[in-house]
Amino acid sequence: MTTRLTEEPTGLLFDDRSLYSVKLESFEGPLDLLLHLIRKNELNIYDIPIADITRQYLEYIQLMEELNLEVAGEFLVMASTLLQIKSRLLLPTASDEEGNEEEEDPRAELVRRLLEYQRYKAASLLLRERDLLGRETFARKFDPPDLIDLAPDEGPLELELFQLIDAFRKLLAKMPEAAIHQVAADTMSIADRITQVLAFIVDRGTALFDELFDEGCNRELLVVTFLAILELCKLRMINIVQDERYGSILLTPAVIAEPDDPEGVELNG
Amino acid sequence: MVDLKQIVESLIFVSDAPLFLDRICVLLEEYERGEIREALMALTADYRLRGGAIILAEVGGGYQFRTLPEYAEYLKRLTKSRPPKFSQSALETLAIVAYRQPITRAEVEYLRGVDCGGVLKSCLEKRLVRILGKKDVPGRPLIYGTTKEFLELFSLRDLASLPTLKEVQALGERPPDEEQQELPLGMEEEVENGEE
């Protein structure tokens, strides 16, 4: 977000840079600034005089700099886009002469973006005008007294993914560095594969080594699957046997997990 | 006299979040879905006709009793919590996510022309936007969508009850000529059908 200077009365901004007439507001970005310039000059958005608008845009940025307002990088990117469009318009188009390929108007992309942005800006204004819960309209937001005596029972869980990751993030923020580093994408997929492979083996009772490498020949998956099997071995969660020399390798679960009765084993310990 | 309309009324009244028709049907399995729907309509009409401060509103896909905006002035005196406020950048981001979901951060930023990471994050924290998963393109970027809470907050029944982008544009400036037709921006249908 950058600062908008609203000129009052109109037209003052570029002619007379008197700070007294400048009010501070905010622009949401380069597209917003461009729309403002188009509206102010009553230009046809479908036929923007690029040279003119570029000049005004640059003047604006210069003014912001003179006023020591921070000019966000996006504004500069747009400035160079405008200059590029301007120079492309100055070049004679080769395709026109040949007559076959008609080149797209260099402004087309910008016009599309401006129109699109204009729509969402209008949509955001509609959102702003809606009856907001807690501002225009209110609901009962508390544990209803009628239900207080009735203890809540287990129903379906309601949890948002972001809550989960946010909890983890906050937790790690409190932790020493050393404990943090290993949360990488590849660790994730090995963990994922470990659970998959284990579930598969437990499910079948016995699984063929080759079966685990069946789905797709993706090299990455092969490696990850292999690492998962090694890890499962290391953790002694599966046994690997070979029934004869060069025979098929069999994987069997070493531990039959009983999720229904876990507390007896460790949780109370 | 205990009849369905009153039962439904009591359920919605004590529920701490909008109550969905589906949920009511599960709770009141001795009644038909059609009957329950009728009771909801009758109840909505009752509250309108009563002319009280409370109406039965359909928000976020469910039913909830809400006060009419006329009373906000008085209710502000009662509640300690400050009313929700939104920056223009948050509203633009929410509008884009609402109309274009599922959408990636890069797509939101392209449409707005500015960085949106911070805004997206605060929308996630406020639970107005949620992570829908990852997009099946290289890099697997996260994709975002709006939440039930978003609909509740903005008193929207569902995403389809957002004005279509065509309607939105009609409210803005009229384009000077027909040239507009040439630009393939129309995704109104997509937004409408894309829902659920």
Add this chain to the structure above:
Amino acid sequence: MVDLKQIVESLIFVSDAPLFLDRICVLLEEYERGEIREALMALTADYRLRGGAIILAEVGGGYQFRTLPEYAEYLKRLTKSRPPKFSQSALETLAIVAYRQPITRAEVEYLRGVDCGGVLKSCLEKRLVRILGKKDVPGRPLIYGTTKEFLELFSLRDLASLPTLKEVQALGERPPDEEQQELPLGMEEEVENGEE
């Protein structure tokens, strides 16, 4: 039409505890105490006459909307299926298991700095966490991981779809410049197909 009776109605409706006459008088200082008392009486009569499930009751000296006892039976069904509250400690534990699996209880406790037996147990009961096996170290502690139900709860295809910390942290930072530039605007279809 905004009149006193409706104002009082809205206040009592939104208030999270019975509202006392004195309090209402303070909130509505532009009205006389006598008027307010009359409005309360009229409102009480209104609700009685309506014959709905809700009445305006005087409880402990204050005013509060309550459901009639006839509906208790139905309201009980509502509480029975209320989503259970997920405590912060349960959330933290679940997050650790999700991101660090396979993991032992001792490791979870090291990360959280507190005993996690109870929370782990409740995660197991909710079938969000399961025992993967035993770790090959002295004492052979159990190791935990998440379940299929966990993935379903968050609509995740697999664990690899779980957003990484880096991805969420990246929201607070500026994206690299290229990311923003290369997007074509006509991404309607692409976006639509992105969803299954």
